[in-house]
Amino acid sequence: MSSTPPTQTADAESADDEPNSALLTARRQLERAAAHVDVDAGVVERLKHPTKVQRVSVPLERDDGSVEVFTGYRAQHDDVRGPYKGGLRYHPAVTAEECIGLSMWMTWKCAVMDIPFGGGKGGIAVDPKSLSEAETERLTRRFAEEIRDVVGPKQDVPAPDMGTDAQTMAWFMDAYSMQQGETTPGVVTGKPPVVGGSYGREEAPGRSTAIIAREAIEYDDRDLAETTVAVQGFGSVGANAARLLDDWGATVVAVSDVNGAIYDPDGLDTHAIPTHEEEPEAVLEHDAPETVTNEEILELEVDVLIPAAVGNVITADNADAIEAEIVVEGANGPTTFAADAILEERGVSVIPDILANAGGVTVSYFEWLQDINRRQWSLERVNEELETKMLAAWADVREQVEAKDLTWRDAAYVVALSRIAEAKAVRGLWP
Ligand SMILES: NC(=O)C1=CN([C@@H]2O[C@H](COP(=O)(O)OP(=O)(O)OC[C@H]3O[C@@H](n4cnc5c(N)ncnc54)[C@H](OP(=O)(O)O)[C@@H]3O)[C@@H](O)[C@H]2O)C=CC1
Numbered sequence: 001m002s003s004t005p006p007t008q009t010a011d012a013e014s015a016d017d018e019p020n021s022a023l024l025t026a027r028r029q030l031e032r033a034a035a036h037v038d039v040d041a042g043v044v045e046r047l048k049h050p051t052k053v054q055r056v057s058v059p060l061e062r063d064d065g066s067v068e069v070f071t072g073y074r075a076q077h078d079d080v081r082g083p084y085k086g087g088l089r090y091h092p093a094v095t096a097e098e099c100i101g102l103s104m105w106m107t108w109k110c111a112v113m114d115i116p117f118g119g120g121k122g123g124i125a126v127d128p129k130s131l132s133e134a135e136t137e138r139l140t141r142r143f144a145e146e147i148r149d150v151v152g153p154k155q156d157v158p159a160p161d162m163g164t165d166a167q168t169m170a171w172f173m174d175a176y177s178m179q180q181g182e183t184t185p186g187v188v189t190g191k192p193p194v195v196g197g198s199y200g201r202e203e204a205p206g207r208s209t210a211i212i213a214r215e216a217i218e219y220d221d222r223d224l225a226e227t228t229v230a231v232q233g234f235g236s237v238g239a240n241a242a243r244l245l246d247d248w249g250a251t252v253v254a255v256s257d258v259n260g261a262i263y264d265p266d267g268l269d270t271h272a273i274p275t276h277e278e279e280p281e282a283v284l285e286h287d288a289p290e291t292v293t294n295e296e297i298l299e300l301e302v303d304v305l306i307p308a309a310v311g312n313v314i315t316a317d318n319a320d321a322i323e324a325e326i327v328v329e330g331a332n333g334p335t336t337f338a339a340d341a342i343l344e345e346r347g348v349s350v351i352p353d354i355l356a357n358a359g360g361v362t363v364s365y366f367e368w369l370q371d372i373n374r375r376q377w378s379l380e381r382v383n384e385e386l387e388t389k390m391l392a393a394w395a396d397v398r399e400q401v402e403a404k405d406l407t408w409r410d411a412a413y414v415v416a417l418s419r420i421a422e423a424k425a426v427r428g429l430w431p
């Protein structure tokens with residue numbers, strides 16, 4: 001079943017000074033950035049809306065024999081540059097509107113990285129921690145069956161996001177392949193390497209966040225060895241970013257999971273703290289001089305803040321209290337539109353999600369190439385090519401920052417929008 005996007009958003013947008021849904025934030029960011037690009041107003045209008053949103057019921061037989069029905073979504077925003085691409089999120093707060101906003105960010109992210117994909121995002125409104133492994137497998141297989149008509153290696157290629165992982169992708173790929181009658185590894189990325197996954201995909205969004213943080217620190221004429229960092233969220237993105245920055249000489253003073261943060265002004269041993277994958281909700285069990293809340297970690301006196309958990313954590317209410325001079329967005333949409341303006345006014349550099357965490361989708365692209373060619377790249381090659389792509393994207397965005405005196409977010413949007421508008425013009429797609 002295909003559903004139209006929610007219509008209440010326009011009213012909510014005008015009534016709300018601080019939009020805090022991914023969709024409203026994404027639309028406002030687009031409007032603001034479009035003023036700096038020579039792009040047809042009709043194209044901008046079109047880009048405020050998704051091409052299609054799939055809403056499906058996903059029945060699950062629980063281990064006790066009872067049946068529960070969950071709701072799943074797949075939002076497809078724009079595919080002018082290639083198949084829709086983006087993660088699947090399992091989280092209780094997943095909605096159609098959130099998936100649309102996140103799919104818009106995927107369109108820009110793929111364009112900033114100059115990889116041949118458009119933007120998609122989906123998920124199921126479910127608390128993954130409330131499911132047994134067998135239940136998660138059954139739910140994932142049924143979801144794959146429900147959305148199989150709209151996904152495929154040339155159509156729409158899902159990947160992991162919050163609450164999903166390589167195993168989820170393996171089940172999804174298997175369910176799709178069984179119905180397809182042939183093994184189709186390219187239908188999803190982020191799989192285990194043994195079934196066509198790419199080495200380095202799991203660490204990639206954290207790796208790119210660390211690479212971009214390193215570049216931003218250098219751009220600010222700072223020494224990484226004298227830089228303090230706080231990271232909210234210790235999962236796929238946060239833990240990998242924290243560990244790499246720690247390895248490269250930065251002092252990671254605080255990290256958090258859903259229950260709160262640990263803080264050591266002398267620096268934490270990030271490799272000794274269990275990640276979400278190694279053991280969820282275990283950060284506070286690690287010995288550290290102080291614990292602080294997930295709100296307080298954002299306001300610590302550090303040089304670099306990396307929000308790498310959920311969205312909308314930096315808002316008009318706390319933007320004035322952010323002490324960091326550089327914010328690198330590991331999560332998608334951690335900064336609201338109003339908070340962005342306050343941080344800009346205060347001279348805080350906010351390096352946007354669509355650049356910083358784009359290593360995930362970039363290595364997903366490498367994985368898709370490997371699947372099509374039935375080849376496997378070494379971890380060294382993946383990391384080298386990722387480094388090259390990240391530095392190229394960083395340089396493209398930096399050029400716009402310097403040429404037009406833009407914020408990092410506006411500059412990243414300018415790079416993305418220019419590429420998307422050019423593709424639309426050349427293809428003759430209207431709008
Ligand atoms: N995975 C990917 O490929 C990519 C993910 N992202 C984005 O990065 C962000 C994190 O995703 P990912 O690392 O995959 O997720 P994971 O599920 O791997 O980890 C999430 C982490 O955040 C913690 N957390 C959950 N809720 C909260 C909360 N309300 N406050 C503070 N911490 C919280 C979790 O704690 P606990 O362990 O206790 O559950 C866990 O440590 C999301 O915004 C996602 O969209 C962006 C690009 C790629």
Ligand SMILES: O=C(O)CCC(=O)C(=O)O
Nearest residue numbers: 086087159161360361364
């Ligand atoms: O790897 C991908 O395709 C997408 C990852 C993702 O969902 C994201 O970057 O937000």
